[in-house]
Amino acid sequence: MCKTKHQRLKQLTIAMGNAVIPKSKQAEVTSYLVEYTCWPPPIFITLISILEVTMYFYYSVDTTDGIQADRPPPTHSPFALNPNSKAEVWRYFTYVLTHNGYMHLIPNIVMQLILGISLELVHKGARIAAIYFLGAFTGALLFFCFDPKVFLVGASGGVYALITAHLADVFLNWSEMPFRWVRIVLFSVWVIADFGFALYSRYAVEEKSKVAVMGHLGGAIAGLFLGIIVLRNLEKKKCETIVWWISLAIFVTFVMGCIIYIIAT
Template sequence: MSAAPPADRCYRHPDRRSWVLCQRCGRTVCGECQQQAPVGVRCPECVRELRTEQQTMQRATRRAAGAPRTAVGRRARQWLAQPAPVTIAIFAVTALVGVLQILPGELASAFAYFLPYSLFEPWRFVTYALVHAGVLHFAFNMLVLWMVGPPIEQRIGRLPFLAAYVVSVAGAAVAVAWFTPLSAVVGASGGIYALFGMLIGMQRMVGRVQPSLLIIVGINLAITFLFGGISWPAHVGGLAIGLAIGFGIGLADKRMRRARTSTSSWIVIVGVAALLAALFAARVATLL
């Protein structure tokens, strides 16, 4: 067992003489070992111990405040703190499925909406919006989603926005069931036109609709009817559903005298979803 160094020697370097003491533990430290403190100096061990104590206290404070304990939870919170996380998530999932379409397989046919199949595979009412007929089809839909989605999401909230998008996509499929029941449909266009309609409805209820928005929607509607291979029921149906949701949310906010309330958004979205479910049931009854 080695003897302790003399009091005038550094506890880490016994061959070095010093008269400076650690402000925390009182041990002698040489110039190389001295760590500057708010008052006096500290030895390296005390510096490490204090850093560990501070990190432990910070973690305890974050946990007490409800902060996530894991790295995954922290990253999830950072993602949710973005201005439009749901829009980004829809974009990312659709892009991932678009990449998977390049691989060998029948992903498009497995996800596409086709009424006879959808009666037994109900996920097709939503998954058809994740597959596209080509690169241009995908690029246009995602460009509009990126431009129109964030302001709507910030206006009505994350979960209401996700619900409105899903209801709109499924509602566009219901419109296809009514007007072209034997056609197969792919693409997010129904949901995209619904976003156009929501934006128009909400802008109209709070003021004046941007003329540029009306021009863009008008041009795209003209393209829908001028070119073949485009499902006009999905486009027109999605636009009508979006208008209903947008005007409904704006009107409910005015009646409730509260701006940006999620309650009014949920009331309108659930009401539209119930109406679409009734319309689909009625259509299936006429076909059976």
């Protein structure tokens, strides 16, 4: 029984790993995953998801609002990003731990578990954590550049960075990526629905419940470049090295430009 369960887990692990890489690289990754012992497990995505759910319930109990589909953000939280916290740099990363309702929390958790675990099996936790938090950081920068009037909470910056990082890999390996159109359609439907709800939360709800959408945009922009910069290149080509340096230069220039603008204003 245990051996059968282990084999099924191994097959699932291989399927999840191969789901996020092009066909030409699957043999190498499959060879690695066959020897994978599930230790260490995909700890980053698992841990950050547990933390986000825990923080949501903590602030639900800590306030009179309770568990609601959409509620005011936890404005008293030392983790949430607010218009007056420009100098509190830790909030640029920790706001991903706070959410303003379970309709905000659940889509983020589901997407980061589905996509994040597959990516972490292949690329390891450190790379996925870097993309996740740099996506959140970029979202925080855009928040202070363009919409520092409400609160910024939620894991969308990190989640969107994972999505666009994977899509960047899909486009770079378009001819070899299995189910490429299915990926594009499914991710597009999810993003349209999620971003639509975010726009509603920003502009259509009562003032105290408004939440900025810059985390989504910042994460999406960051992921496009970080997917090239950070994810493992299983078969490096000369042209890809050039693309890597161009992506790094654009991303660093973009981030530095945002920082300079924030300091200047």
